[in-house]
Amino acid sequence: MDERIAALASEIASADSVVALTGAGVSTASGVPSFRGDGGIWERFDQRDFHFRRFQADPAGFWTDRIDLREAFYGDREIEPNAAHEALVALERAGHLDAILTQNVDGLHQAAGSESVVELHGTNREVECVDCGHREPADPIFERARDGELPPTCPDCSGDLKPAVVLFGESMPDEPTIRAHELAGRSDVFLAIGSSLTVQPAAGLPSRAQRSGATLAVINLEETSVSSRADYDHRADVTEVLPAVVEALE
Template sequence: MADDRHGIDDIDGETLDAVAEAIRTAETGVALTGAGVSTASGIPSFRGDDGIWERHDPADFHRRRLDADPAGFWADRLSLREAIYGDVDPEPNAAHAALARLESSGHLDAVLTQNIDGLHDDAGTDRVIELHGTHRRVVCDDCGHRRDAEAVFEQVAADGDPPPRCDCGGVYRPDVVLFGEPMPDVAMNEAQRLARDSDVFLAVGSSLSVQPASLLPKIAAEGDSTLVVVNYEETPRDASAAHVHRADVTQVLPAIVERL
């Protein structure tokens, strides 16, 4: 199969101008980001060739596993965290920075993200809706108390005796959506409202294959929003997009910002 990936020099400048104009004239601008925005910061993707799920069994991180074997769940979760981050301290890249600039300049109302790494916050984006939660916190499964995750992971690694427990006696869990769990209602309801209200919707670095987040661009397009897809691979939403860029998000987004 031919590789149709492009560099920024291969993209028609008039097309980028058209995207910039759509963003400039939009009353409501929204972006949805996926793993492709984080890979440039050194974070591996979960799906695809050599993705995390090629090396780890997703069933180990199912809700049922946490309930039945919390100690085993946490031991595997520690291994997963090391596989994702290792010794890397990821920092925001040019795509994160471009989205933050779009927000600060009044052209973007919110970033909806499937990523759990917190890099949009680090880049300075104020309104980030984390559809899948965040790896930076843990939450007690009983009382709902939340705390910083780093100290908990350090405890698990040092003690070798998971699972970590809250003062109430409940088991802490990563503050992310586990396999077998629904998406959080508050986050999804707000994301759907923003998609419906958007005049321009940027779907960036996502395969748009995981529901229900993948439905957000569809909702936007059906509401006559200008849908822009930036992703190396084809997505199920390309046909309904006004503009599709099969190129590096860290090049396309800054190029659009320059035109604004």
């Protein structure tokens, strides 16, 4: 067994609080494309089309483009959790993981069985009314939009519905942001997994944890902004490292 894996597993086993931050690299193994980087979604779409101001000015046009984005994101594939998601579930069920803070909006952590998930950027699984806050599952609403209801409207107040994700130009929701900083600040081990750590506020969470004395472990294929000062820096596939950590804990 890799000595670094064994050492990290030992730190996790002795910690009172372990928190994981996950990014796009956790979902790409399930076939979910990343937004940034080579082959990312933003090479195929104009980010300005998904700005909150665009939604406010032209909700029908926004929804037309959002349908195209969703089809590029998922296509006809059945997206399923992968070994990294399953390893995080195993850590949680064994009492070794307090929470997952995720930048992902695909809901794969919950689909795998994780129960304590803080979604920093919202979720693709739901839509919300911009007027009254009503939320409901996204799939039927996208079907209504495909059938010509542009924009789809709220059943409670007739306000416009939008995907329940944080759009460009929107403020980050207070509750998950505050919760994420609290969890990072009291963690003993902080795992930054599959994230390039370039987007705030998530990018600041590893530093928040370290300032409070946490051991920092980075698991990512490429170097991140905190790799040089991480206690553990695994430049490897998350679907290989996380299951190995779980095995070392058994």
